Amino acid sequence: MAEFEPKIVAFVCNWCTYAGADLTGTSRIKYASNVRILRFPCTGRIDYMLLLKAFDEGADGIIVSGCHPNDCHYTSGNFHARRRWIMFRSLCDFTGIDTRRIKFSWVSAAEGAKWADIVNTTVASIRELGPYTEYKIVANNPVKEVSHG
Amino acid sequence: MNIDKRLVRKDSLEKLFDILKQNSKTIYAPFSKNSKVSFREADSFSGITTDYIQTTQSSKEVAFPRNEKILNYSKDKEGMKVKGIDLNDIPEVVLWGVRPCDTMGIGELSAIFNWDYKDEIYNNRLSRVTVFGFSCSKSDDYCFCTSVGGNPGNTQGSDILFTQLGENGDYLAEILTDKGSSIVSISSALFEKTENIEKEKFLAEVPARFEREEIRGKLEKFFDSQLWVEQSLKCIGCGACAYVCPTCACFDIQDEAHGKSGSRVRCWDSCGFSTFTLHTSGHNPREVQSQRWRQRIMHKFLIMPDRLSVYGCTGCGRCSRACPVDMNILEHLISIQEVSL
Amino acid sequence: MTDNLYMPYLMRIERVTYEAPGVKTFMLRFVNDDDQEKFNFKAGQFGEYSVFGVGESTFCIASSPTRKSFIECTFRQTGKVTNALSGCEEGSIIGFRGPFGNTFPIDGWKGKSLLFIAGGIALPPMRCVIWNALDLRENFKDITIIYGARTVKDLVYKYELQEWERRKDVQLITTVDPGGESPDWKGEIGFVPTIVEKIAPSSKDTIAIVCGPPVMIKYTFPILSSLGFTDENIFTTLENRMKCGFGKCGRCNVGKVYVCKDGPVFTLSQLKNLPDEY
């Protein structure tokens, strides 16, 4: 059997992490290709439901990344996001969603190397955890073929 | 026709259960969890509860599951493939411990699913269900089966109706249909021949509280009554009443996609929800809760009798028990009867 | 149809016509010839159109039953399903269940004149009847069509309007709401009820078929009545939210009347007996 290749969805802000990821490329730093990047105007715009939808659609891991505190293009979007992440993470933890699979980070436009590092370590840790089967079982075929009671 | 009456010893019920299992029947029976009694698949006889006036949810799910696939589709290079569900996969089910108000509800539900267009998914499920009714020896303030054409020992809808002869007593079994007889034929030793037993004195007493024909007559002229507004003021618009009801059949059809394949699902819906009749344009024919409450009562006591020749209420009282704000349907029906036009 | 009432026919989108902003017409052909053979419908009936993975949506069959081998539907992009439909290209496969509902009693109208009054996106349910009548033109006396929309852009079936305009055996009056006219607009300007009043069509031996937004209908009925149309000779269609199309899902009833089974076609006299729930 081929080695498990994790599918990872990255929700990133346009101004810092997306630019940072660009820099990773232009600096020719090689990094794992398991990540699908979704660009948002700001981390403050990343609805927690989107993270759940990523798991629904088969993601094994998620990266959420934006500007460092005090660097937000819109002044405080990342501060708001951070507060929401705190609560969302703890709710996920409480409901048994594997929080090891959701990675939060700050990556600025200048941190091309850090982005590569975040992706590589996330891919490595998800690879170790294996596919997110628990969630997939619930998400994939939720109504039984012939259900009863 | 004379009803075939047999005696089933109290201890024989477990044996009967085992025989059914050996005959690869799936058995649904009442179990208690978090102080709520509900039907679920029974692996063993122990644990089946007998201590309940009425289960929290009705048994309608065996024929009308709350989520039910109606087709699967997949897209690939060759095109679109759509496949209905295979009705042959539906298991043979014994529904154990159903109260007579629920067994009566089966007929009312069937009337909806067979109104001109025959719903074969529903009919196929139902045709594989054998119903073991259990008469009521107890009732509570919510029960009103006798006001809507039922009674605590009603045989309607059961294949076999069991009536316990006194607390801890043996059971009288009335074999009512061919399905019932076929159960007897695989376990005939357990169904003993018996002298005529009168079950009436072992049944709960449920006094009749209203005349449903009279209510139906009033409802004809009641559409614009202020009463709906008054009654529904405390209604908070949830769907609990509809979901526990043995005869509520309203449903939604939803598609569930996963990549290039998915399924179409029929799932329960409730006329109590504000979005139930909402048009995409924003227009809503039933905009406020009083109109939705009116629909609920009208549907059961006027529209169904007029269009389907059956009433849509069996007097099980579940909706009142389940209601988070104590909207008591019996009280409301009585107050409709009492209004002078 | 199969045992499964919910099983749609597979239809291939043969042609997409852009009608007006957000409004498209699909010409649909059955993927399986068998289905095509067996399929029959009458003017006024509707169906459930579906995009697999998104859901079903209810609208009328806009083509005439006299034209076999395809059906057409016209819809405005408003909700989840119509948005998805709008994204479908020629050649894609969609689902169709139907036909459902009652029909216009077109056979009973032989020898009479027909007056069609439509507003905006409500022309499609009527187009079915119009073509049906035009294809059997010798059965009817005068055929008059009064059609209005908010602006010139919003008029649907522009090519057919031109065709009806040219035909000698049809009288077509188009109108747009005041302010909705373009510089080269040659039709009427004014709301549909006003135009009906102005034209004052004769009610003698005439059936009126009215479809449109609720306000238009509301103001058109009294004018027709004053022109001498009886309630039995005024027809319209109702629409309500529905899921199944055959009287089970419990949404579309207006009092005791189910729009999906007893409708969607009603006469004004039937409408007057319905409670105010639509």
Next chain:
Amino acid sequence: MDDLRKRAKELLETSAVKVVIGYEQGTANKTRALFVEKAEDADCLIFDSRCVQNLATYVTKREVKDKGKMAITATLPVMRSIIQLASEFQVNDNNLLVLGITPESKLVEFKNLSEVETFVHQYQIEIDAKNKEMLDKIAKMTQAERWKFWIDELSPCFKCYACRAACPMCYCHRCTVDFNQPQWIPVPSHELGNLEWHIMRAIHLTGRCIDCDACYNACPLAIPINLLTKRMLEDVKINFGSYQPSIKADHLMSTYKPDDKENFIQ
């Protein structure tokens, strides 16, 4: 109780309010909401320890609100809900008068909502011992056990939305779960649909839930969904300090502090 009836009567007779929301005797041993609009009906009002339904859910209901100025019989949880609603601009002194009932069952009438606020702030929101024990038990489970626990507990849910309807904070005209463009939450009540619905509900109530248990009491299937909001309440306390609904303060989830913890962010 007599005080309450007397006061309700006066308020209605003088037209100071148009409707008094209180409790009456219900079926069996239950109590239920009563809307008194005529002074003579005030005698049906009751109050005792069985009166636990959170009546604040009615002050945002269109049909009730449209009657005019409301007075509400309010226990401590109801008062807390009202303060939270006031901070969200759903009620104000012009449309609501609070007939408070203290934890000692004494009637106190408040002149305005800021008096209610002051009263409410004397009491901390405390999770009861039994539920606290349950929270601890769940916290001690492994992640996989917790997942199984919730999938099992939530699986009977048939999405009747009684929890939403009974909650005073769920007053949105259109709930996220009712949106279909995009379809955030699957409509069918299967495992995924139920899980996402309850996560969504808990998140939307974070920093707003005052722990009245209305959702749990309303659930016809007795699913312990209140544990989710209780856990959120605990975490709000741990992360952002104690929580009290207050009319003027910033909402916990729409504000931030520069030093909010970020030990989980790389």
